Amino acid sequence: MTELIRLLTRAQKLLRTASDDAMSRHGVRVGQNLVLEVLWETDGLTPGELAARLHVTTPTVVNTATRMESAGLLVRRRDPADGRLVRLHLTPKALAARQPIEEARRRLAEHATATLTEDERRHMRSALEKIIERMTESPPDLGDA
Amino acid sequence: MTELIRLLTRAQKLLRTASDDAMSRHGVRVGQNLVLEVLWETDGLTPGELAARLHVTTPTVVNTATRMESAGLLVRRRDPADGRLVRLHLTPKALAARQPIEEARRRLAEHATATLTEDERRHMRSALEKIIERMTESPPDLGDA
DNA sequence: GTGGGATCGCTAGCATGCAAACGATTCGTA
DNA sequence: TACGAATCGTTTGCATGCTAGCGATCCCAC
Numbered sequence: 001m002t003e004l005i006r007l008l009t010r011a012q013k014l015l016r017t018a019s020d021d022a023m024s025r026h027g028v029r030v031g032q033n034l035v036l037e038v039l040w041e042t043d044g045l046t047p048g049e050l051a052a053r054l055h056v057t058t059p060t061v062v063n064t065a066t067r068m069e070s071a072g073l074l075v076r077r078r079d080p081a082d083g084r085l086v087r088l089h090l091t092p093k094a095l096a097a098r099q100p101i102e103e104a105r106r107r108l109a110e111h112a113t114a115t116l117t118e119d120e121r122r123h124m125r126s127a128l129e130k131i132i133e134r135m136t137e138s139p140p141d142l143g144d145a
Numbered sequence: 146m147t148e149l150i151r152l153l154t155r156a157q158k159l160l161r162t163a164s165d166d167a168m169s170r171h172g173v174r175v176g177q178n179l180v181l182e183v184l185w186e187t188d189g190l191t192p193g194e195l196a197a198r199l200h201v202t203t204p205t206v207v208n209t210a211t212r213m214e215s216a217g218l219l220v221r222r223r224d225p226a227d228g229r230l231v232r233l234h235l236t237p238k239a240l241a242a243r244q245p246i247e248e249a250r251r252r253l254a255e256h257a258t259a260t261l262t263e264d265e266r267r268h269m270r271s272a273l274e275k276i277i278e279r280m281t282e283s284p285p286d287l288g289d290a
Numbered sequence: 291g292t293g294g295g296a297t298c299g300c301t302a303g304c305a306t307g308c309a310a311a312c313g314a315t316t317c318g319t320a
Numbered sequence: 321t322a323c324g325a326a327t328c329g330t331t332t333g334c335a336t337g338c339t340a341g342c343g344a345t346c347c348c349a350c
Contacts, residue, residue, distance in 0.1 A: 014280035123268035135159035
């Protein structure tokens with residue numbers, strides 16, 4: 001079981017590194033790519049909403065948004081109805097990058113999983129879903145105190 | 146395929162977070178735990194050797210080693226035969242933490258994978274091995290220039 | 291034996307994550 | 321209506337990774 005998790009960690013790291021390399025060719029880092037992915041579908045979300053969808057904390061989104069703002073990928077706008085809220089809007093530059101980036105991601109994913117059999121895909125998917133459910137639903141049950 | 150990778154990423158992150166929580170109870174962070182894991186088996190490795198075994202870069206090991214030195218988990222010693230080398234040696238404190246930490250990791254791994262069937266474990270393992278081989282052996286083949 | 295290339299650890303700067311503390315705004319209630 | 325609690329974004333500080341560049345040491349060829 002420990003070995004299974006070790007393999008999972010190693011594979012994920014290799015994929016993340018490869019993804020960062022691919023995205024960097026389009027002027028976007030791997031974390032920023034995740035923000036784009038959501039905003040391409042739903043522009044004008046708040047940092048808090050974005051954080052919830054990405055399963056990260058709000059400060060992480062805030063910092064990433066600041067870097068993306070410096071890079072000219074998005075702009076911040078105060079919500080006119082609620083002064084506490086900030087809405088993140090993509091720039092034309094970010095919209096133009098959509099096609100090549102999605103293409104690059106699709107290509108990378110297919111390359112990585114090209115040699116998997118149908119059984120392996122199906123069982124790996126259900127196994128990962130079970131692990132995710134297990135880690136979110138049930139308590140981690142840490143040993144001592 | 147993209148969805149498969151998304152699940153893989155999510156599962157790995159949940160596992161890493163849970164691992165960090167568990168390790169923190171023993172005064173060790175998740176990255177430091179990986180260093181301990183290797184040094185428990187082979188004490189006195191150099192930062193470069195350690196980096197190769199962990200699949201990280203040397204600066205990463207150097208920084209982690211510095212934090213672990215501050216935490217009293219290891220000491221640096223110059224190699225008497227080769228002045229360029231630094232050898233990392235665990236302290237009694239680090240040796241004493243071995244049993245509880247290994248127990249915590251074993252428990253976490255079993256908890257996470259408790260509901261997997263034998264087919265799922267087997268196919269997930271072979272799938273991950275294929276992905277790893279694919280990402281290390283063959284070229285990433287990034288689209289444009 | 292000496293000089294130049296190779297090897298090694300370290301530092302600096304950046305990106306991505308977290309938790310904790312802070313400030314501003316909003317909303318419900320007295 | 322005004323005040324306290326809740327909500328939200330931001331800042332700060334830390335851990336983990338990376339690349340690039342530096343300085344010290346070693347080793348081989350001359």
